[in-house]
Amino acid sequence: MEKVIKLSLIISIAINAVLIGLVSTQVEPRLTLFAGKNWTGLNLSLLSQDRSELEPEGFDNMAQSLCAVGTWLFYDLPYYNANETAYMNYLHAPNGTSIYCSNFDSVFSNKTSSIRFVGSPKSITAETLTLYAKTYFQGQSEYFTGDYSSPSLSETVSSLIITGSSPWTVFDRKGYSGTSWCIVPSGSNETTPAFVVDIRSQGIPHGTIRSFKKGCLNSTAVEVNIQKISPGLHRGGILY
Ligand SMILES: *[C@@H]1O[C@H](CO)[C@@H](O)[C@H](O)[C@H]1NC(C)=O
Ligand SMILES: *[C@@H]1O[C@H](CO)[C@@H](O)[C@H](O)[C@H]1NC(C)=O
Ligand SMILES: *[C@@H]1O[C@H](CO)[C@@H](O)[C@H](O)[C@H]1NC(C)=O
Ligand SMILES: *[C@@H]1O[C@H](CO)[C@@H](O)[C@H](O)[C@H]1NC(C)=O
Ligand SMILES: *[C@@H]1O[C@H](CO)[C@@H](O)[C@H](O)[C@H]1NC(C)=O
Ligand SMILES: *[C@@H]1O[C@H](CO)[C@@H](O)[C@H](O)[C@H]1NC(C)=O
Ligand SMILES: *[C@@H]1O[C@H](CO)[C@@H](O)[C@H](O)[C@H]1NC(C)=O
Secondary structure, three states: OHHHHHHHHHHHHHHHHHHHHHHOOOOOOEEEEEOOOOOOOOEEEEEOOOEOOOHHHOOOOOOOEEEEEOEEEEEOOOHHHOOOOOEEEEEEOOOOOOOEEEEOOOOOOOOOOEEEEOOOOOOOOOOEEEEEOOHHHOOOEEEEOOOEOOOOOOOOOOEEEEEOOOOEEEEEEOOOEEEEEEEEEOOOOOOOOEEEOOHHHHOOOOOOOOEEEEOOOOOOOEEEEEOOOOOEEEEEEOOO
16 A cells, blocks of 8 residues: 555656646756866856856956856956946857856956846746847846836947847837837747847947837838857957
8 A cells, every 4th residue: 555655656756747847948047157177176156147246256257167058148347348348258058958068268268257147037038138238238238028118228228139039129219119120030940049239230320229019010110130149159349
């Protein structure tokens, strides 16, 4: 009798494990930085967390390699290069759920002083739009999951990142009016974010995004197709 109960308990745990595996497809962004190359040495792990400074963690200018899930931004200076344009690297870890490891290149090795993740803290595939005050995702940021009529960064927006597969329409007037552009992530059906390193290069002047809607709703909108980037680390900020 006891054996039967135990067995049925084990079976139900197994079934639950399978169900949880199937149901919770949500994967959170996470990152481990390593002081050594090839993901060795001292490490610092972050789960859906930003760090405006790494000095208090004892990890300033120390990272030589990383392992990550999701999309992450690495900056040469504290406060996400807000005070000064400098080197930065942006990472899309390929294939969503599995961990991706990489060395920083020789220029960016031992440089990282601040870090932030991109998109939803709960799911790396959620449909989100993040606006940044400076090109290459530097400076202040503002994160959205739906329509918004007057983002506070309006006057300065210079770059943006879309996660998930939905396009977004941006307008140069508040209240979803004026000239509009529909920004369409393109490429395969993998969940690669659309990285717009400089909106001006897509014909959208800096500081003109005054409202936006999720989806490609407006037939008068100029369609902007964003090429998906190859997985891995990419150079930004001051280019080298
Ligand atoms: C890192 O790994 C690569 C490939 O396995 C190897 O060639 C290289 O020597 C390693 N570097 C260090 C510093 O361990
Ligand atoms: C990080 O360092 C700790 C302490 O040395 C170690 O136990 C842990 O396994 C390391 N984590 C990774 C992902 O290497
Ligand atoms: C950089 O900017 C942040 C806020 O954007 C500010 O709090 C910080 O004091 C500045 N640091 C320096 C060194 O100017
Ligand atoms: C993506 O991840 C899954 C699960 O970890 C793995 O089975 C698959 O081989 C990976 N695909 C690629 C292209 O890396
Ligand atoms: C990074 O720092 C480590 C430890 O101080 C050092 O051994 C390594 O040579 C440095 N790498 C680069 C590229 O500066
Ligand atoms: C479509 O764009 C035009 C002009 O760009 C604007 O007047 C209109 O309100 C927009 N319609 C919707 C549904 O967004
Ligand atoms: C989308 O993914 C499926 C399953 O991995 C694949 O068979 C299909 O070819 C992909 N479609 C595109 C347009 O990449």
